[in-house]
Amino acid sequence: MKSxxxxxxxxxxxxxxxxxxxxxxxxxxxGLFLEAYMHDFNLVYITLFFxxxxxxxxxxxxxxxxxxxxxxxxxSGRFFAKTEGKIAIDIYNASTTASWSVILHHEDVxxxxxxxxxxxxxxxxxxxxxNKRGFFNxxxxxxxxxYPLSTARLTRTIDEIYKxxxxxxxxxxxxxxxxxxxxxxxxxxxxxxxLRQYDGSQKLSHIHWASVAKGELSVKVFTKETQTPxxxxxxxxxxxxxxxxxxxxxxxxLECEKLNMPFSIxxxxxxxxxxxxxxxxxxxxxxxx
Amino acid sequence: xxxxxxxHSTDFTPLRLLDLSYVIVLLPLILILKTPMLVxxxxxxxxxxxxxxxxxxxxxxxxxxxxxxxxxxxxxGAFSFRGLxxxxxxxxLLVYTLIVVVSMQRLTQKINVYLLLxxxxxxxxxxxxxxxxxxxxxxxxxxxxLLWMILAHRMEGDLLESFRSSMIMFMxxxxxxxxxxxFFPRISFEHATYGFKGETVQRMGHDGTMxxxxxxxxxxxxxxxxxxGFNKKVPSSNSLYFRGSTLYIDKIDxxxxxxxxxxxxxxxxxxxxxxxxxxKVTLYPTQKHWIYLLDMPSLTVKNATLDRDLxxxxxxxxxxxxxxxxxxSLSPKFRDLLDSYTHKISSTFSKEQNPKTYIxxxxxxxxxxxxxxxxxxxxxxxxxQSLTYSLKPEALDINHTTDSFLFDKRQGYCVxxxxxxxxxSRMAGIPSRIxxxxxxxxxxxxxxxxxxxxxxxHAWAExxxxxxxxxxxxxxxAITITEQAETQEAKEVKEENQLYKSINLYLMYAKYxxxxxxxxxxxxxxxxxxKYAKQxxxxxxxxxxxxxxxxxxxxxVISYFRRPRYSSKSISLLQxxxxxxxxxxxxxxxxxxxxxxxxxxxxxxxxKNFIKEIDECYEQISYGDDNSKExxxxxxxxxKKSLS
Numbered sequence: 001m002k003s004x005x006x007x008x009x010x011x012x013x014x015x016x017x018x019x020x021x022x023x024x025x026x027x028x029x030x031g032l033f034l035e036a037y038m039h040d041f042n043l044v045y046i047t048l049f050f051x052x053x054x055x056x057x058x059x060x061x062x063x064x065x066x067x068x069x070x071x072x073x074x075x076s077g078r079f080f081a082k083t084e085g086k087i088a089i090d091i092y093n094a095s096t097t098a099s100w101s102v103i104l105h106h107e108d109v110x111x112x113x114x115x116x117x118x119x120x121x122x123x124x125x126x127x128x129x130x131n132k133r134g135f136f137n138x139x140x141x142x143x144x145x146x147y148p149l150s151t152a153r154l155t156r157t158i159d160e161i162y163k164x165x166x167x168x169x170x171x172x173x174x175x176x177x178x179x180x181x182x183x184x185x186x187x188x189x190x191x192x193x194x195l196r197q198y199d200g201s202q203k204l205s206h207i208h209w210a211s212v213a214k215g216e217l218s219v220k221v222f223t224k225e226t227q228t229p230x231x232x233x234x235x236x237x238x239x240x241x242x243x244x245x246x247x248x249x250x251x252x253x254l255e256c257e258k259l260n261m262p263f264s265i266x267x268x269x270x271x272x273x274x275x276x277x278x279x280x281x282x283x284x285x286x287x288x289x
Numbered sequence: 290x291x292x293x294x295x296x297h298s299t300d301f302t303p304l305r306l307l308d309l310s311y312v313i314v315l316l317p318l319i320l321i322l323k324t325p326m327l328v329x330x331x332x333x334x335x336x337x338x339x340x341x342x343x344x345x346x347x348x349x350x351x352x353x354x355x356x357x358x359x360x361x362x363x364x365x366g367a368f369s370f371r372g373l374x375x376x377x378x379x380x381x382l383l384v385y386t387l388i389v390v391v392s393m394q395r396l397t398q399k400i401n402v403y404l405l406l407x408x409x410x411x412x413x414x415x416x417x418x419x420x421x422x423x424x425x426x427x428x429x430x431x432x433x434x435l436l437w438m439i440l441a442h443r444m445e446g447d448l449l450e451s452f453r454s455s456m457i458m459f460m461x462x463x464x465x466x467x468x469x470x471x472f473f474p475r476i477s478f479e480h481a482t483y484g485f486k487g488e489t490v491q492r493m494g495h496d497g498t499m500x501x502x503x504x505x506x507x508x509x510x511x512x513x514x515x516x517x518g519f520n521k522k523v524p525s526s527n528s529l530y531f532r533g534s535t536l537y538i539d540k541i542d543x544x545x546x547x548x549x550x551x552x553x554x555x556x557x558x559x560x561x562x563x564x565x566x567x568x569k570v571t572l573y574p575t576q577k578h579w580i581y582l583l584d585m586p587s588l589t590v591k592n593a594t595l596d597r598d599l600x601x602x603x604x605x606x607x608x609x610x611x612x613x614x615x616x617x618s619l620s621p622k623f624r625d626l627l628d629s630y631t632h633k634i635s636s637t638f639s640k641e642q643n644p645k646t647y648i649x650x651x652x653x654x655x656x657x658x659x660x661x662x663x664x665x666x667x668x669x670x671x672x673x674q675s676l677t678y679s680l681k682p683e684a685l686d687i688n689h690t691t692d693s694f695l696f697d698k699r700q701g702y703c704v705x706x707x708x709x710x711x712x713x714s715r716m717a718g719i720p721s722r723i724x725x726x727x728x729x730x731x732x733x734x735x736x737x738x739x740x741x742x743x744x745x746x747h748a749w750a751e752x753x754x755x756x757x758x759x760x761x762x763x764x765x766x767a768i769t770i771t772e773q774a775e776t777q778e779a780k781e782v783k784e785e786n787q788l789y790k791s792i793n794l795y796l797m798y799a800k801y802x803x804x805x806x807x808x809x810x811x812x813x814x815x816x817x818x819x820k821y822a823k824q825x826x827x828x829x830x831x832x833x834x835x836x837x838x839x840x841x842x843x844x845x846v847i848s849y850f851r852r853p854r855y856s857s858k859s860i861s862l863l864q865x866x867x868x869x870x871x872x873x874x875x876x877x878x879x880x881x882x883x884x885x886x887x888x889x890x891x892x893x894x895x896x897k898n899f900i901k902e903i904d905e906c907y908e909q910i911s912y913g914d915d916n917s918k919e920x921x922x923x924x925x926x927x928x929k930k931s932l933s
Contacts, residue, residue: 020402024402024406028406028409028413031413032413035413035416035417037475039417041416041417041420042470042807042808042809042810043416043419043420043424043425043428043808044413044416045470045473046425046428046429046466046470046807047412047413047416047428047432049465049466049469049470049473050429050432050462050466051409051432052465052469053461053462053463053465053466053469054432054436054458054459054462056462056465057458057461057462057465058458060461061454061457061458061461096851096853097851097853098450100443100444100445100450100454101443101444114445115444115445115447115450118853121879146443147443148439148440148443148454148458149439149443150443
């Protein structure tokens with residue numbers, strides 16, 4: 001009884017659509033029907049009834065194959081406007097038997113699912129590009145299967161909506177060029193102290209070309225270098241429109257995060273400081289500005 | 290499912306799966322294909338085997354023309370546009386065309402919808418050509434196999450998993466097929482039999498004449514001539530006389546029926562005495578016109594003629610298994626008003642041919658004025674002659690057969706008994722004739738089923754007494770049967786054979802039931818079944834129970850094949866425990882080992898020591914390579930204990 005109720009439940013949540021093969025089966029059944037009826041062939045009747053019954057039983061079997069799959073979005077990664085990201089989705093097969101021939105669909109994207117054993121799960125990644133910054137809803141995602149006979153296309157909509165926040169598209173001038181422009185303001189080299197390995201954050205003018213020739217990428221370090229103060233990005237002083245400025249700030253935020261460099265952003269009515277707020281909080285503020 | 294293990298490591302590409310399907314569906318068709326087409330298929334097969342890449346257009350065009358040539362040569366002489374109206378030829382052409390087209394597409398190594406459908410089309414076409422119990426079994430196998438291949442294609446070529454799934458689907462559909470087969474409305478079109486070649490072997494010891502010498506059709510073989518299904522239990526042994534032909538004219542060495550020009554006029558004239566019985570006959574090819582009906586027939590068989598002597602014939606010789614419904618009145622006599630010509634013929638004898646018999650017949654004639662008593666006296670006379678029934682008698686004096694049989698050799702089989710009895714009856718003034726046919730052996734019956742064999746061919750006498758033809762079993766007057774004088778050793782062999790005979794009989798009975806209820810199930814039988822069900826509520830209950838049993842059986846098979854497969858025996862043994870823990874709310878986390886899972890459980894339930902024991906035992910099996918029966922048994926015991 002419990003199984004029946006479960007079946008009814010999953011049957012209701014699964015949609016069935018006829019395929020071209022179902023039309024072929026109908027034509028085949030009609031042909032066999034004529035053959036059987038006109039000539040009173042019991043062997044043809046048996047074949048006819050078998051094909052009919054198999055096509056008929058394909059429905060519930062297909063529903064059982066698909067109906068036990070539960071999909072759940074996994075929160076991971078950041079999304080940026082107009083930049084492709086991946087939405088992770090965990091598919092769990094609650095049945096004790098394996099599920100076959102299932103495809104995860106979202107708009108034009110189709111991701112085939114290989115055999116999913118019973119009571120196991122797998123993670124799929126759906127490519128997604130938010131059109132603009134701000135909140136977005138990812139939906140219209142569904143699982144599809146033509147198992148077992150391709151006579152019906154079964155679909156199971158994933159009801160859960162992925163609510164995400166797309167940060168501004170990171171683009172603009174690089175942090176390095178920003179710092180170069182502000183070099184005098186932020187510090188000056190005094191005395192050569194030695195070499196250290198280049199980690200991408202140093203100025204190009206500090207690259208020690210002699211070591212480059214030897215195959216190592218080192219930079220010159222000066223002892224009496226004035227401590228570079230934390231960079232301060234001022235929204236109002238940036239060029240371009242609002243979106244361009246936000247994109248620029250987003251890029252610098254990410255670069256500072258990468259370099260583990262503390263920074264602050266002066267927004268018109270608020271100051272965002274990496275020492276007080278996490279990077280994600282800063283990015284969220286930029287996304288929702 | 291150990292027998293399926295070899296499939297586990299076998300993966301097939303879609304093309305290989307398709308090829309396997311072709312092998313299965315083309316097998317029955319190969320038997321009807323002409324040599325040129327077989328050669329064509331062989332060539333295509335070799336090309337496919339040798340060439341693993343897609344064929345070039347030139348090769349495909351070559352195969353097309355080769356196919357055309359094969360079709361032309363296969364149908365050469367038989368083909369004409371008029372011939373297309375013959376369905377068999379038309380179907381052959383369809384099969385050939387399909388083979389050529391499929392070959393061309395297959396060579397491209399590309400699967401399209403038409404190629405996917407072609408195995409089912411081949412299957413449907415093969416059904417036109419065959420209709421028998423073997424084909425029934427093969428068709429069911431073909432359907433299962435095609436289903437298996439389709440699922441294997443869907444399941445990434447995994448033959449083992451697809452076998453399990455196809456078995457589940459097959460079992461799901463089986464009860465539906467049974468119910469549909471029984472109740473799906475039929476109409477009464479004639480069952481078409483084209484294409485099914487009849488046997489050319491003559492299956493009988495009956496050909497409308499009866500020789501007394503070495504030309505006699507004595508066939509002591511156990512081959513089945515016909516199978517009979519009665520609507521109730523098989524009648525008693527002394528009623529199992531199946532009429533073949535009636536012989537009136539004594540030609541010294543053989544007996545003949547009335548000549549065609551003097552055939553008695555047909556008249557709707559049926560026997561009505563005795564209990565009526567209905568039965569269905571499956572008569573195997575005899576290459577003759579006669580059909581056999583139980584004495585005395587009371588209904589004309591469809592498409593057959595029943596004459597005044599109650600002999601039933603068809604216009605065309607029987608070249609394929611014939612199925613007919615019949616009705617008879619179980620009586621050894623029936624009323625017939627004899628015309629003068631037939632009366633004269635039935636009384637004709639030659640005094641000079643058998644003088645000794647004539648003298649004895651005259652004595653009986655004088656002593657018994659009543660024809661009935663005279664006939665009884667004749668039977669007694671035969672019994673007094675100490676006659677022996679022998680299938681290998683000494684040759685009779687062919688010019689004086691009756692004298693030779695009754696007074697000299699005293700040995701013979703049914704034809705000699707019947708011939709002599711009829712001759713003597715005529716001499717004693719009783720018109721008489723010989724009837725040939727089959728006297729079935731009751732030991733060849735099960736329930737309502739009776740098998741009639743070649744060795745049951747028989748001849749008996751009919752005497753015209755008081756406007757009735759009365760059957761006299763002249764062979765019963767034999768006082769000894771040579772075959773009974775058997776050695777002890779022979780008896781033991783016979784007893785052993787008895788078991789074989791019994792098994793064989795039950796197999797034939799099963800085959801007959803399958804043919805009756807499946808292959809020749811018709812709208813008539815359907816209506817009969819419904820009528821019977823209306824009259825017998827108990828039958829409805831029995832029928833419903835049978836369907837229920839079928840559903841239970843299929844459900845059991847489904848659950849067997851739906852069982853999840855586990856990577857090891859130990860994991861399989863742990864399943865009840867894991868299920869129980871899961872029901873308690875302890876879900877195993879992703880990537881969590883069983884050991885970690887058990888530890889997690891034990892942290893919350895330190896009192897449950899059995900989990901620790903199970904964990905240790907499992908570790909011992911999994912990592913200590915201890916797969917001994919004892920350890921597995923121990924694990925099973927621990928799991929069982931933990932659940933109690």
